[in-house]
Amino acid sequence: MRDQAEALRLKMMKEEGTAARSIAVISGKGGVGKTNFTTNFASSLLAQGKSVIIVDMDIGMGNVHILLGASAPYGLKEYLTGDRTLEEVITVSPDGLSFISGGSGLETVLEWTDGRFERLIQAFEALQQQFDYILFDMGAGASESAIELIVAVDEIIVIATSEPTSITDAYSMMKFICLRDPEKKFFIVNNRVQPKEDGNEAVTRLQFAMRKFLNKETALLGTLPEDSAVHKSVVAQQPFTKLYPNAPISRRMNAIAANYISSGTDIDSKEGSTFLGQLKKIFARGRG
Structure with missing residues (x-):
């Protein structure tokens, strides 16, 4: 029955022609504004006519719901255990953004039961x-549980600042991923760029290192300035793109979202999408 049901779903996906783009938003270290980027990036995509959902995968430290000013009584854990349906664990924020909270007990797909997977x-x-886009807000760093999912997604957005430690950690993170999947597509966002600072200089050095040592091309998606609107929006628990639409950082974020939308077409849905195919391979290796 499962094989028949899956074949029907995949047939429907193929007839529709495309599947959602799956994106992991990552950082080499904490404190660079990764989750704030994710929520506002999603808000900009939504404002530009795209349907998007955030899946909070920062296990034990997830705060997407806080930044969106929403209460999430159930999350991914309750769905996986069968206690709640998928519809019950999808929360919609007051601004209309859909998200799924994480939760404890999601340490690694290799330890999940067949039923949960x-x-x-x-x-x-x-x-x-x-949805058009599925955004996975990952925890900082390169834990094995994070890498399992990151390797499976279609594309990766790396959030970094111009600080040397942030650039070094971002490079280490991308190198680790490249060793697992040399074909993975990376986008880089330089966040919290200070006034009079060349926001592209640090990213240029990072791109040079990736090209020289890993033979890997990466794309600069954009830069975001340091802006007081960020702190104010966090306190207000609303995306700054909604609360301060004319702020410099909001205009930059909207440009980043538009740049990303135009960066490629929807993912081909062959074999149930690359994302689902990769997840199944990871689980099969763990069971082997």
Whole structure:
């Protein structure tokens, strides 16, 4: 029955022609504004006519719901255990952004039961039909549990600042991922750029290192300035793109979202999307 149901779903996806783009938003270290970027990037995508959902994968430290001013009584854990349906764990913020909270007990897909992984695949199949973009807000660093999912997604957005430690950690993170999947596509965002600072200089050095040592090209998606609107919006628990639409950082974020939308077409849905195919391979290796 499962094989027949899956074949039907994949047939429907192929007839529709495309599947959602899955994106992991990562950083080499904490404190660079990764989650704030994710929520506002999603808000900009939504404002530009795209349907988007955030999946909070910062296990134990997830705060997407706080930044969006929403209460999330249930999360991914409750869905995987079968206690709640997918619809019950999707929360919609007051500004209309959909998200799924994480939770404890999601340490690694390699330790999940067959039943939980089956439900995970079913959820992502459904989300790929409902949304244009699935954003995974990952925890900082390169834990094995994070890498399992990051390697599976279609594309990666790396958030860094111009600080040397942030650039070094971002490079280490991308190098680690490249060793697992040399074909993975990276976008870089330089966040919290100070006044009179060349926001592209640090990224240029990072791109040079990736090209020289890993033979890997990376794309600069954009830069975001240091802006008081960020702190004010965090206190207000609203995206700054909604609360301060004319602020310099909001205009930059909207440009980044537009740049990303135009960076490529929707992911081809062959074999149930590259994302789902990669997840199944990871789980199969863990079971082997």
